[in-house]
Ligand SMILES: Nc1ncnc2c1ncn2[C@@H]1O[C@H](COP(=O)(O)OP(=O)(O)O)[C@@H](O)[C@H]1O
């Protein structure tokens with residue numbers, strides 16, 4: 463009997479392959495970081511072939527190193543950094559240019575122009591998104607306008623567009639598909655009708671022939687070819703990483719919220735079958751679509767989302783950019799050397815600011831330095847910045863939500879940091895709960911694939927597998943919290959609009 467689900471988690475900084483057993487426990491894991499490219503201020507690129515090769519390498523390694531055969535695997539679930547845009551030639555399978563990463567700000571001017579033409583309301587109404595360079599649609603427009611011959615080749619039907627899920631499924635199986643959660647981040651997809659939208663395609667000048675077929679997030683979408691794992695394997699789950707993490711955290715009832723601390727930080731609230739509209743600059747997004755049974759309509763779940771562009775990446779910057787730590791995890795001990803931030807505030811707006819500011823022209827700043835400031839203060843300020851940004855997002859979410867938040871479920875690489883999690887609880891004034899499995903992104907993709915193939919049978923079974931590792935209770939006095947947040951907002955003011963003359 464097949465024993466495992468194979469989850470492929472293609473994140474912004476690394477590719478991971480994880481085998482999950484029937485109890486939702488990690489049986490084996492392989493991970494590989496890959497190169498980030500910053501060719502100009504505000505630009506972020508990946509080599510799409512690096513993405514594919516690193517993902518294939520870890521997937522093959524997790525089987526080989528653990529003596530697991532394709533026959534032991536029920537199915538593959540894929541989850542991915544979202545919005546990152548790949549365009550490739552259908553015949554050769556080669557990308558026509560570097561992938562434009564979700565953090566890339568190069569299309570901020572195009573977003574301004576579309577806003578000036580009064581298109582903001584159209585995009586908000588149909589896609590649930592704000593007009594920001596974050597999303598895939600304007601990145602795709604940029605490629606068609608700037609890569610030599612791209613538009614002519616696209617018009618002839620020679621080029622395919624996809625986000626990273628789509629690119630990986632294409633390389634694994636030859637199929638050109640995406641799921642509704644990823645499509646909902648494109649500015650081209652009507653989230654209410656669950657279809658690509660001609661009017662949006664016309665505004666962004668994207669030919670329909672480039673777009674992938676949209677499939678359910680849980681359902682057999684394609685077969686990975688035998689050449690990769692020894693036998694064909696069904697790809698039965700696909701979801702954007704933040705939506706998959708929401709599933710992996712078992713946030714399956716309305717009002718449940720999770721926050722994932724990876725490269726960026728993303729807070730998602732389950733709103734059920736309703737696409738709730740935010741009055742506070744949150745995004746409305748598709749969580750997942752479950753395939754229909756017995757001819758019934760597919761079930762789509764919606765979410766409200768707050769997106770922070772730089773979270774764990776600020777720690778990486780201290781590691782790789784400044785060299786003040788050698789491993790990301792070293793930051794906790796360094797920050798703990800200072801009893802508080804010593805008045806230092808770090809706004810890591812390296813690629814602008816997301817929710818609730820939506821300012822592509824903001825850039826990073828460090829304020830409040832004195833002769834007494836040390837690298838421990840800087841480390842502390844970096845960690846605190848993650849918690850302050852999250853507090854800003856939660857404030858927006860609480861204004862939108864009818865029900866006050868009881869607890870925040872957390873996961874992702876930086877959620878392993880106890881100092882950060884305690885400070886986070888202090889800043890939010892609600893308990894922060896970390897589950898035993900913090901690889902919830904991969905777990906969510908495994909669950910989606912497992913539900914489609916009968917490995918697991920119901921959402922109730924999945925909810926029952928979620929278990930607490932540690933709960934962080936808020937303990938800070940309200941006046942100290944208010945003082946810290948007041949100074950944080952003052953520091954944000956220094957970063958806002960920095961690139962504007
Ligand atoms: N102990 C830690 N404290 C703070 N940040 C950490 C810690 N460990 C890892 N990180 C950060 O978490 C991020 C990696 O988390 P991960 O969930 O793998 O992200 P992604 O999926 O975006 O690649 C990196 O940015 C790293 O700097």
Ligand SMILES: O=P(O)(O)OC[C@H](O)CO
Nearest residue numbers: 473474543544724725726
């Ligand atoms: O790589 P992560 O985990 O920070 O996630 C990136 C998001 O999907 C971007 O929207």
